[in-house]
Amino acid sequence: MTPPELIPELRTASKLERVRLYFERAFVDAAPGTVRDLEAILTDFPADVLLADQLVIAASMVSERGGPPFARLATTRLGTYSRDTPPPGLGLAPGSRLRDRALTMLQRHVLFRRPARHLDDVRESLGLPRRGYAVFDEFMSPWLFLMDTAESFEFPRSDLPPQVHFIGALTPDPPSYDSRDSYEEPAWWPGLDDGRPVVLVALSTVANARSNLIGAAVDAFAGMDLTAVVATGGADFVAPAALPSNVHIEQFVPLAAIMPYVKVFVTNGGYGGVQMALKHGVPMVVAGVTEEKPDIAARVAWSGVGIRLSTDAPSADVLRRAVMEVLAGPGYGAAAGRIAEDLGRHDAPVEAVELLEELARTGRPVVRRG
Known part of the structure; x- marks a missing residue:
């Protein structure tokens, strides 16, 4: 609930x-x-x-x-x-x-x-x-x-x-994708290495009932020269019948496994996901307004590792512009890299x-x- x-x-x-x-x-x-x-x-x-x-x-x-x-x-x-x-x-x-x-x-x-x-x-x-x-x-x-x-x-x-x-950061190791694991590597996984930037959209453990961010992401990234992976986390979202070929939707994607490929992480600000992104030096776009997520988003913006949106229901245009700004602006990645170095000392x-x-x-x- x-x-x-x-x-x-x-x-x-x-x-x-x-x-x-x-x-x-x-x-x-x-x-x-x-x-x-x-x-x-x-x-x-x-x-x-x-x-x-x-x-x-x-x-x-x-x-x-x-x-x-x-x-x-x-x-x-x-x-x-x-x-x-x-x-x-x-x-x-x-x-x-x-x-x-x-x-x-x-x-x-x-x-x-x-x-x-x-x-x-x-x-x-x-x-x-x-x-x-x-x-x-x-x-x-x-x-x-x-x-x-x-x-x-x-x-x-x-x-x-x-x-x-x-x-x-106390973060889990990635799964090994063998018969002992409950998660099976999806068919699109090898394409993460095709040279296009990967944008990951994932909701947090608690605040995952709203599908606003998911729908905006599908519309925002359709047809763009990037790969968008959307993890719904159990949100009530029905994917369109004609899903864009560059957008992949899964209920669950292990963050520890996919984060090394990711160039921008779109999140509603769950602490575990943010720490996983920081551990890998991945900059973010944060759209979260419930629980303590505004506090976490404030730290993302203050530390320079990403852009904070003041809504958890951004339009596709707003979301697209924010992600493109993070991709184009080297400062976000550099700031995330510095925190990754700090985390790597522990x-x-x-x-x-x-x-x-x-x-x-x-x-x-x-x-x-x-």
């Missing part, structure tokens, strides 16, 4: 209100049940460290209730407050400090006053003290926070907590394990060195 199906109020809420509703309904209300489940697991398996997705706020509650230290693994952009950045959820890049501080104060003390109280009510019901924290503070860990990207893709923060470590799984082992061994915050 999509977020608006789970939380109907999202359909009519303002941008600011959507952030508040999403946090309150999706994360705070899930905490008590998650606490019970995690504590039951820890009874059978008394772990030294609890590793949690950054959005599982129950992890901190379990730790406070006598559980082990907890680490968080980022699965999206760094969504915590800083004096150097605008507040998360608004899709903004850093601007004037006056503007960013004013927006942060508005979010912390006005917009999120009710969910902060609700969070404290939940904490109290679990026998924990009320803290009055701003809600995004719950996404940090005082022990260890694993940020799976390059530091050059994140907004600079002079107040970055010392326990935040940039470990590079071995994300190894670094994550070493940091987690240090936390398990010492039980103390694992801070950056140097």
Whole structure:
């Protein structure tokens, strides 16, 4: 189900209100049940460290209730407050400090006053003290926070907590396309080497119900001197009967396998796909307006690795022009290449394990060195 199906109020809420509703309904209300489940697991398996997705706020509650230290693994952009950045959820890049501080104060003390109280009510019901924290503070860990990207893709923060470590991109290896894999290499795959630029269009794991971007891509790239591969991700899209010969539509295309061929990645801004593109130095066109995707799109534009569209339903003409600009402008590819180099300096799984082992061994915050 999509977020608006789970939380109907999202359909009519303002941008600011959507952030508040999403946090309150999706994360705070899930905490008590998650606490019970995690504590039951820890009874059978008394772990030294609890590793949690950054959005599982129950992890901190379990730790406070006598559980082990907890680490968080980022699965999206760094969504915590800083004096150097605008507040998360608004899709903004850093601007004037006056503007960013004013927006942060508005979010912390006005917009999120009710969910902060609700969070404290939940904490109290679990026998924990009320803290009055701003809600995004719950996404940090005082022990260890694993940020799976390059530091050059994140907004600079002079107040970055010392326990935040940039470990590079946690991305899967490509499939081998043999009988053991469920994905079969499509017939058009060998043509990716024919010298024409390859444009990949793919939707994210969650926001894949809207077919606007898919239809625009088919119309935008029909007959052009390029190969367009469109991965629908399960979106409800019916391909035209006469599909252009240079456009290929699949429900699923493994990003790790196709990305080495791609010259431009068109995405609605899912974090995993963006990190996969960055790992391969592929510039992007981002068209996403739901969840945290505006924040991710803001980083794509700020870092120079792509173009941000202010809609998830661009016209074919708008999409075509944006892709052609990225193909023609060497600056986008150069910027993506620089971040790929930064990511290449990391071995994300190894670094994550070493940091987690240090936390398990010492039980103390694992801070950056140097």
